[in-house]
Amino acid sequence: MVTCKDVIMDLLFDYLDQTLSGELAAELEAHLKICAPCRAYLATYQKTRDLAAAASRPPMPEEMKARLREFLLKKLAEGRS
Amino acid sequence: MDQADEPQLIQRVREGDTGALGTLMGRYGDRVYRLAYGITRNEPDAEEVVQDVFLTLFRKIEGFEGRAALGSWIYRVTTNAALIKRRGKRAQVEVPIEDLLPQFLADGHRQGTLAWLMADWSQTPDKYLLAQENRDLLEQGLNNLPEHYRAVLVLRDVEGLSNEAAAEALGESVPTVKSRLHRARMALRELLSKDLFWPEVARA
Numbered sequence: 248m249v250t251c252k253d254v255i256m257d258l259l260f261d262y263l264d265q266t267l268s269g270e271l272a273a274e275l276e277a278h279l280k281i282c283a284p285c286r287a288y289l290a291t292y293q294k295t296r297d298l299a300a301a302a303s304r305p306p307m308p309e310e311m312k313a314r315l316r317e318f319l320l321k322k323l324a325e326g327r328s
Numbered sequence: 329m330d331q332a333d334e335p336q337l338i339q340r341v342r343e344g345d346t347g348a349l350g351t352l353m354g355r356y357g358d359r360v361y362r363l364a365y366g367i368t369r370n371e372p373d374a375e376e377v378v379q380d381v382f383l384t385l386f387r388k389i390e391g392f393e394g395r396a397a398l399g400s401w402i403y404r405v406t407t408n409a410a411l412i413k414r415r416g417k418r419a420q421v422e423v424p425i426e427d428l429l430p431q432f433l434a435d436g437h438r439q440g441t442l443a444w445l446m447a448d449w450s451q452t453p454d455k456y457l458l459a460q461e462n463r464d465l466l467e468q469g470l471n472n473l474p475e476h477y478r479a480v481l482v483l484r485d486v487e488g489l490s491n492e493a494a495a496e497a498l499g500e501s502v503p504t505v506k507s508r509l510h511r512a513r514m515a516l517r518e519l520l521s522k523d524l525f526w527p528e529v530a531r532a
Contacts, residue, residue, distance in 0.1 A: 250436025260510040264491075283446055284438055288430075288517075290450035295517040296485050301458055302466050303486045304374075307361040311375055312353065318379050319349060323342060323386060 249274050254285050259292065334398045342386055353382070356399075359487070360406050366482030367410035369471050377409045384409075403489070403497040407479055414475050425474055428515035447521060469519040477512035484509050 249258065258275045261267040267275070279286050307315075340348035357378070364377035384405055431439040438445055449457075456462065470478060476498075483494040484505070495505045 250432075251438050252432040252436040255430060255438065255514070256432075260506060264506070287446050287448035287450075288438070290448050291521065292513060292517050294450035295513055295520055298457060298466055298520070299470065299481055299485045299513075299516060300488075301454070302463065302470060303482075304362045304365045306358040307378070311361070311378070312357060314375070315353065315357070315378060315382065316346075316349065319341075319382055319386065320344075320346065322383055323344065326342075326387070 249278050251278075251282060251285050251288075254278050254282075255288055259289065263293070338386060352385075356402055359399075360402060363403065363406045363482060363487060364410045366470075366486055367407065367475060367479050368414050369467075369478075373413050374410075377406065377413055380409050381406050400493060400496055403483065403487075403493070404499070407483065407497045408499075411475060411479060423472060423474075425477055425511050425515055428472075428518050429511060430514060430518060444521075449521070465523050466520065469516050469523065472519060473512055473515055477508050477515065480505055480508040481512040481516070485513070 254275055258267060258271055262272055262275055279289065334352075337348045337352055341352060360378050360381050361374060364381070365371065365374035368374050368377060381402065385402070433439050458466075470481075473481065479498060480494060483489045483497055484491070489497065491502050491505050491509075494509075495502045498505065500508075
């Protein structure tokens with residue numbers, strides 16, 4: 248029997264990565280069926296991953312693009328002279 | 329995306345062709361910026377990293393030509409530059425990742441009150457989860473992760489790189505990337521649970 252610790256620390260990542268062996272995946276799923284805290288853990292773990300992605304920065308601000316362009320043109324001109 | 333033209337594009341930029349510069353910036357600018365910001369967590373540092381990366385790109389074209397796709401080379405250079413930038417400015421002592429991981433009892437059960445163990449905020453609408461106040465706390469949670477863990481999280485979960493590509497960008501092995509990513513997610517989950525959504529549960 249796998250414990251909550253086994254599930255969370257050792258199996259969960261590969262399970263979501265779909266690289267866990269069939270046998271271990273079945274053990275994990277059997278555990279989830281009877282363990283509400285681990286179900287809550289799995290759901291919030293997945294949600295955390297989604298939120299991290301949603302917190303990603305928007306595209307580079309236009310002013311920064313303009314400064315970058317100016318900076319590079321200056322440096323490249325220096326490099327050629 | 330047409331990558332075959334990239335050595336020529338870079339050569340044209342070096343000869344002063346601003347159109348080619350615009351093309352390359354359009355292709356990679358946002359990606360470099362997102363990653364740089366994701367690791368450094370502040371805008372001035374991210375901007376310096378972006379400048380460094382593009383400068384390196386134009387000066388060291390010979391370094392990668394023909395050996396790797398420009399995209400993966402850029403991820404590697406950006407990750408490095410951002411980690412170095414961050415290292416120089418680290419002000420406070422980082423919380424060790426172990427302190428942010430779930431705790432277990434000797435019998436293998438997770439430690440905590442029943443309410444804490446059962447807390448499932450995954451169905452909370454994004455409208456609430458990503459509202460400004462909570463978003464600030466999410467940002468704070470990301471800030472609190474040790475930088476090597478945050479870097480993996482950004483490469484994998486934000487940029488969507490594979491374990492292999494993230495390992496290449498970081499100069500680490502695939503098992504290291506997987507282990508760090510798992511720990512980073514667990515730590516962030518713990519921080520979010522405590523600080524954002526269930527403060528009353530965490531205090532109980």
